[in-house]
Amino acid sequence: MSFFVLLLVKMDVPAKGNILGRFISARYILAVLGSIGMAIVYGLKVNLSVAMVGMLNHTAIKMNEGKPDHGSHNNTLAEVDCEPVTSSAHAKEADGPFTWSTEIQGIILSCYFWGYFVSQIPGARIAELFSAKWVMFFSVSINVVCTLLTPVMAQAHHAAVVVMRIGEGIGGGVTFPAMHVLLSKWAPPAERSVMAALVYAGTSLGTVISMLMAGVLTANLGWESVFYVMGGLSCIWCVLWVLLVQDSPQQQALISKEERDLIVTSLGGKADDHDHKKLPVPWKSVLTSGPFLAILVAHACSNWGWYMLLIELPFYMKQVLKFNMAENAVATALPFLSLWFFSLGLSKTLDWLRGKSYITTTTARKIGTLFASVVPATCLLVLCYVGCNRGAAVAFTAIGVTAIGGMFCGFLSNHIDIAPNFAGTLMAMTNTVATIPGIVVPIFVGVLTHGNQTISAWRVIFFVTIGLYLIEIVVYTLFGSGEQQPWNQVQQTKEDQPEEKL
Numbered sequence: 080m081s082f083f084v085l086l087l088v089k090m091d092v093p094a095k096g097n098i099l100g101r102f103i104s105a106r107y108i109l110a111v112l113g114s115i116g117m118a119i120v121y122g123l124k125v126n127l128s129v130a131m132v133g134m135l136n137h138t139a140i141k142m143n144e145g146k147p148d149h150g151s152h153n154n155t156l157a158e159v160d161c162e163p164v165t166s167s168a169h170a171k172e173a174d175g176p177f178t179w180s181t182e183i184q185g186i187i188l189s190c191y192f193w194g195y196f197v198s199q200i201p202g203a204r205i206a207e208l209f210s211a212k213w214v215m216f217f218s219v220s221i222n223v224v225c226t227l228l229t230p231v232m233a234q235a236h237h238a239a240v241v242v243m244r245i246g247e248g249i250g251g252g253v254t255f256p257a258m259h260v261l262l263s264k265w266a267p268p269a270e271r272s273v274m275a276a277l278v279y280a281g282t283s284l285g286t287v288i289s290m291l292m293a294g295v296l297t298a299n300l301g302w303e304s305v306f307y308v309m310g311g312l313s314c315i316w317c318v319l320w321v322l323l324v325q326d327s328p329q330q331q332a333l334i335s336k337e338e339r340d341l342i343v344t345s346l347g348g349k350a351d352d353h354d355h356k357k358l359p360v361p362w363k364s365v366l367t368s369g370p371f372l373a374i375l376v377a378h379a380c381s382n383w384g385w386y387m388l389l390i391e392l393p394f395y396m397k398q399v400l401k402f403n404m405a406e407n408a409v410a411t412a413l414p415f416l417s418l419w420f421f422s423l424g425l426s427k428t429l430d431w432l433r434g435k436s437y438i439t440t441t442t443a444r445k446i447g448t449l450f451a452s453v454v455p456a457t458c459l460l461v462l463c464y465v466g467c468n469r470g471a472a473v474a475f476t477a478i479g480v481t482a483i484g485g486m487f488c489g490f491l492s493n494h495i496d497i498a499p500n501f502a503g504t505l506m507a508m509t510n511t512v513a514t515i516p517g518i519v520v521p522i523f524v525g526v527l528t529h530g531n532q533t534i535s536a537w538r539v540i541f542f543v544t545i546g547l548y549l550i551e552i553v554v555y556t557l558f559g560s561g562e563q564q565p566w567n568q569v570q571q572t573k574e575d576q577p578e579e580k581l
């Protein structure tokens with residue numbers, strides 16, 4: 080397949096007549112490859128939590144940690160643990176070679192965020208000032224390399240796995256800002272919701288594919304194969320990305336003249352304008368902007384819920400609802416597939432309604448955000464009270480995760496509306512703050528459930544999450560905006576007065 084593409088490119092470049100561009104729209108090639116890139120980064124991030132079940136020697140870990148809690152520890156609580164599904168449910172779960180304690184497991188799963196945390200703002204500035212294409216390439220490549228090295232590193236020492244995960248996190252951190260910079264140059268405003276949803280919903284597609292693949296690979300070929308197969312397949316993307324994607328429509332040869340004109344004029348630029356605008360970030364205006372702070376709050380609160388469902392739900396399913404691994408992978412992965420369909424459907428609908436002038440961009444962003452907050456909060460509330468009813472728990476989890484898809488065309492594409500010139504930096508700022516829940520959630524859950532895997536312990540966790548969703552709903556509904564902010568345009572050079580531009 081990549082050979083075929085190579086051939087196309089070879090035929091195409093000298094003529095500048097773009098055979099490819101005549102048949103396929105270049106902006107959707109960007110969106111689809113961007114989406115696959117997001118899927119790879121997220122897939123390589125979540126595969127560890129599945130593979131780890133096969134990597135650990137559960138027998139030895141239980142012997143080391145289980146002694147004090149054994150016996151009648153839970154009998155004083157109002158409810159008992161759920162019964163296992165069948166007695167054979169645990170037979171399939173073979174022991175692996177590693178005797179990492181619960182604390183070490185927690186560090187390995189959370190250290191991804193240390194890298195993710197520090198790389199975003201530098202990555203965003205490099206993407207804005209130099210090249211978002213190459214920042215995105217770097218991001219996926221470093222994930223592929225670290226994934227391929229993980230099995231060897233794990234044999235050496237658990238600290239080496241921590242280093243690999245930090246490396247993956249550094250790559251993961253720059254994906255959202257880099258894609259935001261590309262979208263700000265490639266997405267006509269009327270298609271912004273759909274293109275953003277297509278790109279970012281790749282994260283959920285990556286999650287679903289990775290969880291299912293990691294489950295199947297661990298069970299059949301051993302845990303090492305998870306890293307080798309997924310890392311290997313991801314290399315194909317790197318080649319396609321370099322060949323088929325450019326930083327802006329002006330730099331892209333594989334595009335029809337009509338499409339280039341359409342994109343560039345819809346964004347208010349000139350089709351032959353090649354130079355980068357290297358604007359300094361108006362930090363003070365950004366940090367005092369109501370619409371920006373509303374995105375910040377929505378992003379941080381939403382991510383708490385997102386990480387809760389993405390990372391902690393598999394543990395809840397396993398520890399409290401007593402699913403075996405295969406059921407576990409399917410039950411937690413499938414909602415992400417419905418999230419993907421929902422986010423694309425909703426974004427298409429909202430773009431259509433905006434196109435017909437039935438709603439403003441502001442209203443569209445708020446509708447998306449409300450879906451992504453009200454529904455999961457309600458589902459978590461229900462989850463607190465369905466107890467050991469696994470069917471209901473799975474169903475409401477699925478509904479909650481699905482509705483989270485509203486965020487992609489809600490607050491998550493809002494940065495480009497309010498300040499397209501700084502979309503990458505703004506995304507990096509909100510996403511950096513939104514990373515804090517990713518660090519806090521595993522620790523918070525670990526502390527509350529240590530030796531106490533009960534529904535009542537998890538209920539506290541769910542209520543905290545619901546509280547954060549309520550904050551998001553109030554703040555974003557009051558202060559969110561879809562209008563371009565004046566500070567997006569203000570400085571050209573120090574001598575230029577803003578009046579000239581207006």
Ligand SMILES: *[C@@H]1O[C@H](CO)[C@@H](O)[C@H](O)[C@H]1NC(C)=O
Binds near residue numbers: 139175176
């Ligand atoms: C797991 O640990 C137990 C107890 O230390 C040991 O007997 C067993 O061989 C280990 N299994 C593997 C696969 O390493």
